[in-house]
Amino acid sequence: MKKQTLIYDGSFEGLLTAIFQVYEERLNDVFIVDEVHYEPDFFSEPVTVYTDDGKANRVWDKLKDYKNLSKLIYWSFLSEFDERERYILEALHYVLKTQNENDYGHPAVLMLSQLTKKVGREKHRMEAFVRFKRTREDLYVSIISPDFNVLPLIAKHFKNRYADQQFVIYDTKRGYGLFYNLDSIAFIELDFNSKEDLEKAMHEEETNYNLLWQNYFSSTNIKSRVNMRLHKQHVPKRYWKYLNEKNPL
Amino acid sequence: MNFERIKEKLSILADAAKYDVSCSSSGSKRTNTNKGLGDSSGMGICHSYTEDGRCVSLLKILLTNHCIFDCAYCVSRKNNDIKRAAFKIQEVVDLTINFYRRNYIEGLFLSSGIFHNPDYTMERLVSIAKKLRLEENFNGYIHLKSIPGCSDELMREAGLYADRLSINIEIPTVSGLKLLAPEKDHKDFIKPMEKVKNEIIQYKAEKKIIKNTPVYAPAGQSTQMIVGATGESDKDIMYSAVHYYSTYNMKRVYYSGYVPVLEDNRLPALGTEVPMLRENRLYQTDWLLRFYGFDVRELLNHNHPNLDIDIDPKLSWALRNMHMFPVDVNTADKQLLARIPGLGMKSVHKIINARKYRRLNWENLKAIGIAMSRAKYFMVCNSSNFESRDLEPERIKSMILQSSQSKYQKFYNQQLSLFN
Numbered sequence: 001m002k003k004q005t006l007i008y009d010g011s012f013e014g015l016l017t018a019i020f021q022v023y024e025e026r027l028n029d030v031f032i033v034d035e036v037h038y039e040p041d042f043f044s045e046p047v048t049v050y051t052d053d054g055k056a057n058r059v060w061d062k063l064k065d066y067k068n069l070s071k072l073i074y075w076s077f078l079s080e081f082d083e084r085e086r087y088i089l090e091a092l093h094y095v096l097k098t099q100n101e102n103d104y105g106h107p108a109v110l111m112l113s114q115l116t117k118k119v120g121r122e123k124h125r126m127e128a129f130v131r132f133k134r135t136r137e138d139l140y141v142s143i144i145s146p147d148f149n150v151l152p153l154i155a156k157h158f159k160n161r162y163a164d165q166q167f168v169i170y171d172t173k174r175g176y177g178l179f180y181n182l183d184s185i186a187f188i189e190l191d192f193n194s195k196e197d198l199e200k201a202m203h204e205e206e207t208n209y210n211l212l213w214q215n216y217f218s219s220t221n222i223k224s225r226v227n228m229r230l231h232k233q234h235v236p237k238r239y240w241k242y243l244n245e246k247n248p249l
Numbered sequence: 250m251n252f253e254r255i256k257e258k259l260s261i262l263a264d265a266a267k268y269d270v271s272c273s274s275s276g277s278k279r280t281n282t283n284k285g286l287g288d289s290s291g292m293g294i295c296h297s298y299t300e301d302g303r304c305v306s307l308l309k310i311l312l313t314n315h316c317i318f319d320c321a322y323c324v325s326r327k328n329n330d331i332k333r334a335a336f337k338i339q340e341v342v343d344l345t346i347n348f349y350r351r352n353y354i355e356g357l358f359l360s361s362g363i364f365h366n367p368d369y370t371m372e373r374l375v376s377i378a379k380k381l382r383l384e385e386n387f388n389g390y391i392h393l394k395s396i397p398g399c400s401d402e403l404m405r406e407a408g409l410y411a412d413r414l415s416i417n418i419e420i421p422t423v424s425g426l427k428l429l430a431p432e433k434d435h436k437d438f439i440k441p442m443e444k445v446k447n448e449i450i451q452y453k454a455e456k457k458i459i460k461n462t463p464v465y466a467p468a469g470q471s472t473q474m475i476v477g478a479t480g481e482s483d484k485d486i487m488y489s490a491v492h493y494y495s496t497y498n499m500k501r502v503y504y505s506g507y508v509p510v511l512e513d514n515r516l517p518a519l520g521t522e523v524p525m526l527r528e529n530r531l532y533q534t535d536w537l538l539r540f541y542g543f544d545v546r547e548l549l550n551h552n553h554p555n556l557d558i559d560i561d562p563k564l565s566w567a568l569r570n571m572h573m574f575p576v577d578v579n580t581a582d583k584q585l586l587a588r589i590p591g592l593g594m595k596s597v598h599k600i601i602n603a604r605k606y607r608r609l610n611w612e613n614l615k616a617i618g619i620a621m622s623r624a625k626y627f628m629v630c631n632s633s634n635f636e637s638r639d640l641e642p643e644r645i646k647s648m649i650l651q652s653s654q655s656k657y658q659k660f661y662n663q664q665l666s667l668f669n
Contacts, residue, residue: 103606104599104617128294132351140350157291163284164386165350182284208252209347215256216348219263220309221299224508224523230302234295245297 003029003044009051010034012077015085016056018049022089032085069101069109076115078149087111123150127157129235129242130169134203139166141198144242145173154178155185210244217245250343258334259344265314265325266360268510269417269473270503274306274355274390276468277412285386287349287356289412294355307358307392308348312336312373316362320430322419322478324510325362335364341377342385349389356390356412357381363396367437371399371407378410390468395445397437404444408452408466413500414445417473421489425479428515442497445470449498469500476531477524478507478516484554487534491545494538504531530556537563540594541587560646564590567627568642574627579608591623623649 004027008014018032031044040046063070069091076084090108095101104110132140140162151171155178158167162180170177170190179188240246275293295304313335314325324331345357359377363370374393381387393407395416407414416438420426423435445466452465472493474486490502506528509519534556537543541563548562557565567574567590576585578600586597599617603609610632615621626645
């Protein structure tokens with residue numbers, strides 16, 4: 001039989017549906033790819049996967065028996081790494097066969113755990129480096145463009161923390177955001193014109209608190225211990241754009 | 250709110266508070282209740298890092314830098330000619346809430362110079378924490394300083410609103426304290442520690458019986474010692490650290506390399522280098538005691554009162570105890586693996602996990618990310634080419650030093666050249 005390439009829509013449910021198909025049709029020689037990354041070739045037959053929540057849920061329910069593996073799969077998926085699907089499938093085959101879900105000696109499991117670690121680091125950084133600006137309507141807004149698709153992972157953290165404040169965290173790189181309306185979190189898409197619109201909507205005290213924070217940041221530094229290498233190791237330069245203390249007014 | 254005035258106060262009072270090292274915001278179990286603000290149940294978060302590389306997690310300020318004491322090591326000492334300022338209670342509350350809402354901080358770290366008397370000061374610190382908790386429904390992290398010599402009743406109340414309480418012992422030896430802070434009594438430091446320890450034990454016991462007993466200082470208590478101000482040895486410092494860990498159930502003891510801020514003939518001169526490497530070695534020792542199962546007497550003792558500067562304390566211990574090595578990574582138990590120089594607890598767990606599935610060789614170890622530069626001299630695995638030469642400790646040390654690079658090299662190379 002010719003090798004098959006399953007093309008899914010790029011959603012996590014789509015990937016799970018594709019996995020369902022692999023097992024249902026007992027496909028051995030198969031490759032899963034999302035539609036953005038698909039490039040036709042002569043050696044394989046393209047098959048479009050139609051995302052099916054029912055099938056996706058069945059796979060996810062099964063995965064719940066493997067707590068560690070299911071986390072590795074979801075988080076690696078969010079890494080948006082090109083070949084994530086290949087490693088996910090390999091690791092899944094291996095774990096279902098051997099039940100060794102913590103065996104980091106296996107190359108695919110190791111790969112997923114490394115991807116998960118990277119995504120975890122980015123998640124933690126976003127929890128740390130997101131800075132809100134308060135608007136006149138008492139909405140707190142933050143604009144980010146993280147390396148990986150971590151919004152789904154940080155939603156709970158911010159909801160627990162800011163239970164009494166409306167906020168938006170918007171990922172401009174992926175064109176969607178989180179909106180918390182004091183009750184629940186919704187994923188939203190905005191027409192994002194410019195940062196200037198946001199500046200116009202700012203609360204009158206915003207600039208002052210911004211300045212106070214910058215002032216605090218420089219006062220708390222001990223000059224005789226300066227270590228810029230360590231500083232940059234903790235806050236790599238690509239994150240400085242988020243941090244108001246690194247962008248003095 | 251007069252922002253210009255607040256800005257001035259903030260720069261004075263943050264500047265004076267920055268020598269307090271503790272910035273931890275983890276270990277509390279306070280969750281967000283009744284749709285309030287904040288949550289400190291998760292891991293700590295560093296929201297920024299200063300240019301000296303330290304974490305900024307809490308808004309760390311003094312309530313005031315007016316002080317009736319004249320401790321030689323302290324910037325805020327009575328006779329030091331500096332700008333003085335004091336926050337109003339509401340100002341601290343507003344700053345904390347507004348910084349927190351913008352995700353700048355995890356919470357508040359509030360310390361103070363002592364004005365009027367200890368109780369008067371402590372009362373104000375407690376009332377800020379109380380206001381944040383009760384009026385603002387704030388569940389973020391609060392770290393309060395205990396003021397030496399304040400009453401038990403205030404300490405009890407403080408623990409009901411704060412996540413962590415701490416009192417800085419500052420000078421590791423009683424004689425050093427006499428020299429540098431003659432007006433302070435060692436007992437005044439001990440009493441609040443004792444009180445907090447007992448309250449924590451009592452509240453925990455009550456909680457087992459009555460479920461809605463409030464939590465008392467859920468992130469425990471900590472203390473801090475200045476290193477390199479009074480000529481104490483590493484042994485003095487670590488033995489007192491161990492004393493505080495065991496006697497008062499400290500969560501953390503912090504070590505702070507003395508930054509010369511004042512001219513005083515009892516202290517190192519202005520411009521003396523901050524002993525950062527020594528500080529680092531002390532923290533490494535602290536970790537070995539708390540997480541690696543070492544006893545302080547193995548690392549520091551009569552024959553070995555100071556830590557080596559050029560190598561880490563675990564390597565130093567291993568070189569003195571070569572009869573324990575090499576360790577077989579495929580069979581050794583956790584405690585023994587943890588004693589291999591260069592292996593951290595994470596690596597130890599990785600090894601224990603990985604060896605369930607196969608006998609490990611060098612390639613396997615490398616693949617799971619074990620750092621081998623130091624460890625290879627002290628272990629064997631399922632591979633025939635291990636370090637078979639019978640090397641002298643001195644030889645191993647020089648091979649490790651040659652293959653490593655440290656930004657501190659200039660410090661210990663200088664020291665070596667003294668003897669050459």
